[in-house]
Amino acid sequence: MIRKLRFKFVMINMSIVTIMLGVILGLVFYFTRANLETESIAMMQNIASQPFHPGIPNESGGEVRLPYFILQVSPRGELIATSGGYYDLSNDAFLSDLIDMAFASPKAFGVIEGYHLRYYRVGTPIDQCLVFTDISSEVATLDHLTKTCLFLGGLGFGVFLAISILLSGWAVRPVELAWKQQRQFVADASHELKTPLTVIMTNAELMSDPEYSEAYKARFLSHILVMSRQMRELIEQLLELARTDNAESRPTVGTVDFSRLAANAVLPFEPAFFEKGLRLDVRIDRDISVSGETALLQRLMDILLDNALKYSSPGGTAWVTLQKQGNRRCRLVVKNQGERIPPEDIKNIFKRFYRVDRARSRDGSFGLGLSIAENIVVQHRGSIWAESEDGVNSFFVELPCV
Known part of the structure; x- marks a missing residue:
């Protein structure tokens, strides 16, 4: 193609x-x-x-x-x-x-x-x-001009052909990249769905076997429910990613009190951090407003906080800060103490289905959250990146203020 x-x-x-x-x-x-x-x-x-006048x-x-x-x-x-x-x-x-x-x-x-x-x-x-x-x-x-025109035309045709071939590679590179990403996306999504489907089918077949007792069948049913919930979560994330990835989709423009939204987003996570024995340090400056959609910015906060909760070291600390960067931008930082992320993973961490720890796929982590977060930030004309040093993993988000 x-x-x-x-x-x-x-x-x-x-x-x-x-x-x-x-x-x-x-x-x-x-x-x-x-x-x-x-x-x-x-x-x-x-x-x-004057045809016949005298002269030379x-x-x-x-x-x-x-x-x-x-x-x-x-x-x-x-x-x-x-x-x-x-x-x-x-x-x-x-x-x-x-x-x-x-x-x-x-x-x-x-x-x-x-x-x-x-x-x-x-x-x-x-x-x-x-x-x-x-x-x-x-x-x-005119004969000389004809030959010159043919030569220049052939030379120009050859030069433009070479340039066109080079430009064609540059022009279709985004399409080629999108095509590869789409194929990889389909392959990854199929792989993620294949495992729970296999588990569901296997347990359903075992439930139909009369040799197993009711206790075993109850366990099989429990496995089916767990895998079904995982599939539903994955499908919901895929739909959400498709919505945020839609080029024609734009957030509803409005002034959002980002300070209040960030503070409210932290509240439901405080008990979860406490239950896991983690410390949560929150420092949010007041009166920071951005232009965008409240629901998407809320989702952005949930993704970053959930990521910090999942990947914090036992007994570690997580930090949430929101500050102004000059008069026109603000910076949100969510960081946590945890296992160092290698540089090669830092480059790929926002890719779809990419997980630093592959074992996390069984606890509902499919590697889509940060991709969704990146799409949300891009739609709000901002930038997002990650850093990892000294046992602290940090995610930075910069957005234009209003």
Whole structure:
């Protein structure tokens, strides 16, 4: 799929480039040809206005740039007089052919391709004047221009093709990354669902076996209920992640008292920390407000606090601080004493289904919470990151204040 997408990208780009090069080079050729023709005709008109004036042949004025000669013809088509210095005008057959070809066309201007001559015919009541100019240099110039345009067109096509191939990789990289992430997401979700489904099916089959007593069947039923709750929790988190990950979904904009929201979010967790023998230190500055959606910011606090609760060392301490960072930003920090997170895990900790401790999957931790938290922060135009040092794991969130 990615290769097809890159191929389409290159084809579209090269089609556009080919059309643009063709139009540009075509216009250059057209205007050059038209300019040469216009100058030649202007010269011929100037000569025809005074065809047989005395002077040096082919040096009759500033506009004269091409070799020329003049034929004066009677109304019956007979040659009367000639003028010109660069041509042998003694060949009557040659001149007769030129006169016949010039009068064969109804147009006053024309080109005799076989002789590389352009003619201009002017009639008077008593005779006809034919001015001929040599266009060999004009033809040579246009031939050279054609070759130059073809060379530049081919060179430009090759250069743009190489650039387009390079750009196609850069352009489709986000799509390729999203495609890989989607495939990985489906694989991880399938893996997480496979285990509880296997447990449920196994226990259901054992319950249908008459050899087991009612006590065993009660245990099997208990296992089914536990796995069913885990599946429901996982599905709910997947749906929540899909909602927060939706590019078209935007939080309802409103002013939220973040200080009060953070303080209220801590209250339900205080008994849980106390029961696990953990100390919770809370320092929240007052009057900090942000623009966003209350429900999403509440969910952000719940995820970070639940993460600190799960991964705190026995008898350890957790800290929650919320302070202003200058006049326009505020920083929320949730940290806890716990096992050090390796640097390679710090880089991946916000990825979906990523868990530092894989054994945590059986206690309802599926590695989706921090991904949901990251999506919430991004939707609120903020930033989130993690640090781990000296036995303390910290999660930082910066949001714009109002």
